[in-house]
Amino acid sequence: MLPRALTTTRRAYASHPPKARLNISTDYSSTPLLHHSAKSALANKELSAEARNGTTQRINLFQAINSALAHALRSDQRVLLFGEDVAFGGVFRCSMNLANEFGDDRVFNTPLSEQGIVGFAIGAAMEGMRPVAEIQFADYVYPAFDQIVNEAAKCRYRAGSNGDAQSSGGLVIRMPSGGVGHGALYHSQSPESLFTHIPGMRVVIPRSPTQAKGLLLAAIASNDPVIFMEPKILYRAAVEHVPAEAYTLPLSTAEILKEGKDVTIISYGTPLYTCQSALEAAERDLKCSVELIDLRTVYPWDRQTVMSSVRKTGRCIVVHESMVNAGVGAEVAATIQEGCFLRLEAPVQRVAGWSTHPGLAYEKFNIPDVARVYDAVKTVLEY
Amino acid sequence: MASKRAFGLLEPLAARRTSRSELRRTTQCQRRWSSVSQRPGSDRVHFPGAVNSKFTTALAFTRPAELEAMPTYRILDQEGVIVDKSRQPSDISSEEMVGLYKHMVSVSIMDLIMFDAQRQGKVSFYMVSAGEEGIAVGSASSLSPNDPIFAQYRETGIFQYRGFTPHDFMAQLFATTDDPGRGRNMPVHYGSTKYHIHTISSPLATQIPQASGAAYAVKMQNMHNPTDEQRVVACYFGEGAASEGDFHAALNIAATRACPVLFICRNNGYAISTPTLEQYRGDGIASRGVGYGIDTIRVDGNDILAVREVTRQARQLALEQGGRPVLIEAMSYRVSHHSTSDDSFAYRAKVEVEDWKRRDNPITRLRKYMESNSLWDESQEKELRSEARKSVLDAYRKAEKEKHPPLRSMMTDVYEELTEEQIEQMQKMKKMVERYPNEYDVTGYEGGLDGMNVDRR
Ligand SMILES: Cc1ncc(C[n+]2csc(CCOP(=O)(O)OP(=O)(O)O)c2C)c(N)n1
Numbered sequence: 001m002l003p004r005a006l007t008t009t010r011r012a013y014a015s016h017p018p019k020a021r022l023n024i025s026t027d028y029s030s031t032p033l034l035h036h037s038a039k040s041a042l043a044n045k046e047l048s049a050e051a052r053n054g055t056t057q058r059i060n061l062f063q064a065i066n067s068a069l070a071h072a073l074r075s076d077q078r079v080l081l082f083g084e085d086v087a088f089g090g091v092f093r094c095s096m097n098l099a100n101e102f103g104d105d106r107v108f109n110t111p112l113s114e115q116g117i118v119g120f121a122i123g124a125a126m127e128g129m130r131p132v133a134e135i136q137f138a139d140y141v142y143p144a145f146d147q148i149v150n151e152a153a154k155c156r157y158r159a160g161s162n163g164d165a166q167s168s169g170g171l172v173i174r175m176p177s178g179g180v181g182h183g184a185l186y187h188s189q190s191p192e193s194l195f196t197h198i199p200g201m202r203v204v205i206p207r208s209p210t211q212a213k214g215l216l217l218a219a220i221a222s223n224d225p226v227i228f229m230e231p232k233i234l235y236r237a238a239v240e241h242v243p244a245e246a247y248t249l250p251l252s253t254a255e256i257l258k259e260g261k262d263v264t265i266i267s268y269g270t271p272l273y274t275c276q277s278a279l280e281a282a283e284r285d286l287k288c289s290v291e292l293i294d295l296r297t298v299y300p301w302d303r304q305t306v307m308s309s310v311r312k313t314g315r316c317i318v319v320h321e322s323m324v325n326a327g328v329g330a331e332v333a334a335t336i337q338e339g340c341f342l343r344l345e346a347p348v349q350r351v352a353g354w355s356t357h358p359g360l361a362y363e364k365f366n367i368p369d370v371a372r373v374y375d376a377v378k379t380v381l382e383y
Numbered sequence: 384m385a386s387k388r389a390f391g392l393l394e395p396l397a398a399r400r401t402s403r404s405e406l407r408r409t410t411q412c413q414r415r416w417s418s419v420s421q422r423p424g425s426d427r428v429h430f431p432g433a434v435n436s437k438f439t440t441a442l443a444f445t446r447p448a449e450l451e452a453m454p455t456y457r458i459l460d461q462e463g464v465i466v467d468k469s470r471q472p473s474d475i476s477s478e479e480m481v482g483l484y485k486h487m488v489s490v491s492i493m494d495l496i497m498f499d500a501q502r503q504g505k506v507s508f509y510m511v512s513a514g515e516e517g518i519a520v521g522s523a524s525s526l527s528p529n530d531p532i533f534a535q536y537r538e539t540g541i542f543q544y545r546g547f548t549p550h551d552f553m554a555q556l557f558a559t560t561d562d563p564g565r566g567r568n569m570p571v572h573y574g575s576t577k578y579h580i581h582t583i584s585s586p587l588a589t590q591i592p593q594a595s596g597a598a599y600a601v602k603m604q605n606m607h608n609p610t611d612e613q614r615v616v617a618c619y620f621g622e623g624a625a626s627e628g629d630f631h632a633a634l635n636i637a638a639t640r641a642c643p644v645l646f647i648c649r650n651n652g653y654a655i656s657t658p659t660l661e662q663y664r665g666d667g668i669a670s671r672g673v674g675y676g677i678d679t680i681r682v683d684g685n686d687i688l689a690v691r692e693v694t695r696q697a698r699q700l701a702l703e704q705g706g707r708p709v710l711i712e713a714m715s716y717r718v719s720h721h722s723t724s725d726d727s728f729a730y731r732a733k734v735e736v737e738d739w740k741r742r743d744n745p746i747t748r749l750r751k752y753m754e755s756n757s758l759w760d761e762s763q764e765k766e767l768r769s770e771a772r773k774s775v776l777d778a779y780r781k782a783e784k785e786k787h788p789p790l791r792s793m794m795t796d797v798y799e800e801l802t803e804e805q806i807e808q809m810q811k812m813k814k815m816v817e818r819y820p821n822e823y824d825v826t827g828y829e830g831g832l833d834g835m836n837v838d839r840r
């Protein structure tokens with residue numbers, strides 16, 4: 001089980017310099033990206049009327065995942081939950097109590113084999129179940145790559161008119177991803193762009209407990225197979241008011257988190273908090289107005305929301321943790337360049353991990369920080 | 384060595400030096416191919432897929448549950464007494480035995496210190512090998528120091544046996560400039576060219592087919608250089624890892640290519656929280672070796688003398704007839720938590736662990752044997768423990784103050800040379816630090832800001 005050590009920030013690797021003004025750790029208790037009151041949580045227009053009229057619970061991201069899983073298991077017999085160490089609650093506690101409540105026919109440990117887990121899940125989906133397969137870390141999804149790329153993504157297409165009965169719709173592959181300060185090569189990766197290259201898979205990355213719950217329920221309800229990447233640093237760090245009722249949030253729909261006039265910042269998952277801090281500093285120091293967009297689903301992505309924002313602001317920065325080369329930022333930047341060329345006041349900037357591996361001692365210099373995003377805002381404004 | 388190997392590669396592969404046993408194998412292969420047709424009246428199957436199976440009219444499924452489990456070889460019982468008096472531990476001097484003991488104790492002492500160090504926030508992560516020291520040290524003692532090793536992560540005893548000093552361990556654990564991994568890997572992911580141990584990689588089981596390939600390389604090199612020491616490859620993994628596809632691929636390819644590799648499975652009963660009952664239903668991992676046509680043995684992992692003897696004979700076997708794989712399943716119990724990130728009492732009872740600890744342990748077993756044979760006493764024990772502790776703590780205190788490697792190590796070694804893109808990225812990052820000096824702390828890295836300098840060619 002790697003939760004505590006991999007989700008706390010007391011480690012020397014993650015502390016910030018004494019005089020830092022920008023690169024200070026996110027204050028999750030005050031960030032506007034989380035709902036600090038029930039009122040703000042329930043004001044969310046994307047919620048169903050039922051959820052909006054209900055109550056909230058103040059929970060963190062792993063609890064939100066747990067709540068979504070519990071709801072799915074309770075409301076739909078077809079839902080199954082399995083993976084390595086899932087039965088006792090999972091190494092990040094996402095499946096806590098679920099085996100007890102729903103029985104080990106539906107919530108169970110698998111042998112240690114990712115290709116087995118995903119292949120098994122695809123087969124169960126093809127025969128009408130709604131399996132939620134857990135990969136213990138996104139870094140360990142690669143043995144399942146063949147099953148995902150050649151099978152899950154293609155089975156509807158190859159079956160043609162048999163597709164309704166032979167697709168892998170209903171399949172969700174959950175995996176914790178992203179840096180935590182000291183995860184090094186194999187407990188830090190964000191391999192989303194390997195999957196965004198594959199038509200057929202939806203790739204979803206929530207930024208908060210509220211988003212995690214609604215998007216996961218939408219993923220389980222979706223008739224397309226979904227890769228659901230959970231930023232593991234947020235499992236414990238991100239705490240907010242989450243609607244207590246079950247609700248879904250739309251897939252393949254971006255969300256404008258803050259409106260602005262001069263610069264659009266596009267991101268998803270954990271770096272949104274970095275972007276929020278950077279834009280607050282930039283608006284203060286540089287007298288500008290910044291728009292912040294959460295892609296939420298990185299593929300198939302909400303091109304229209306992004307392009308209409310950039311047509312308005314004329315400046316755009318894409319931020320993600322994983323390597324800049326052939327990352328999601330490359331796709332977004334190319335689309336903007338094709339769709340908004342005449343409106344651009346500056347080249348699209350990408351602030352992302354460098355073209356290297358996440359070495360233990362170097363994470364602070366590799367994962368985009370507030371200063372780098374701030375500097376990118378400055379660059380596009382001064383261009 | 385390197386030049387010899389290079390020369391070997393330039394030689395035609397069907398070299399003049401093809402051994403007689405190699406020829407025998409080739410003819411066996413041919414016979415298998417030419418005899419696939421069914422002879423009339425034969426009482427045996429001659430299908431290409433199963434060449435020596437008797438026909439039967441009794442319809443009976445083979446039921447693994449009804450088969451006797453593979454036995455577990457041991458020399459010492461739990462009290463450290465030789466079970467079969469007619470079979471004394473062969474091939475080991477008193478000094479060597481005491482040496483094995485010291486290695487096990489040293490590892491266990493470092494484990495205690497580093498587990499606490501993690502709790503105090505000094506290192507980010509640690510994994511102990513409590514209860515399994517005998518498997519690593521015992522098997523390593525029967526290998527040639529030149530045999531390449533591929534390990535998982537709970538085999539610190541191998542590094543200890545081959546010569547790692549406290550300084551070597553601490554350099555990796557604290558990611559100092561002396562860490563050959565250049566501060567890139569999580570703690571306990573050691574590696575050493577000097578000691579022929581490939582760097583530990585977290586993804587489970589990936590090392591197992593690599594070991595088969597490495598053994599094939601070694602087989603070719605053995606063949607090209609028949610007067611040199613003939614080597615094997617040793618590969619360690621847990622019973623959990625053995626569920627990965629890579630394990631199965633590894634055994635099958637090693638069997639078909641007759642690779643001199645020792646597959647050494649540490650079966651400690653758990654893969655994080657998952658007990659073996661949910662990991663597999665067959666007779667352990669050993670039964671799989673048989674399925675792949677591999678010579679297999681199960682051994683009591685708490686009996687270091689048994690592990691050593693089994694590995695010694697397995698190594699000989701692996702070199703017979705040009706080479707072949709051997710599977711060793713060493714039984715033990717993971718008395719520790721999986722790692723510093725785990726609290727195992729969330730999924731197993733504390734008494735279960737306490738029971739095991741009390742009942743059996745490779746260190747106390749050997750100690751009892753040595754004491755009853757007057758090879759060891761209480762004062763030696765005290766001295767060993769205090770010395771081991773002191774040398775670990777000395778190295779720890781030094782390493783704690785050391786710097787990380789220079790910041791350019793973030794980018795180097797992805798390719799043999801930095802790419803043009805990486806050079807630009809490094810320069811961008813350096814400019815960031817210069818432009819926003821308060822936002823970054825480079826003092827913990829060798830050379831500080833200058834450590835980010837890279838050549839623009
Ligand atoms: C491919 C892959 N999947 C999952 C993990 C996460 N993980 C790390 S150790 C471990 C259990 C391994 O058990 P076992 O092989 O029995 O070794 P032990 O820890 O018992 O020594 C798991 C699931 C991983 N490292 N790699």
Ligand SMILES: [Mg+2]
Pocket residue numbers: 621622623649650651652653654655717
């Ligand atoms: Mg194990």
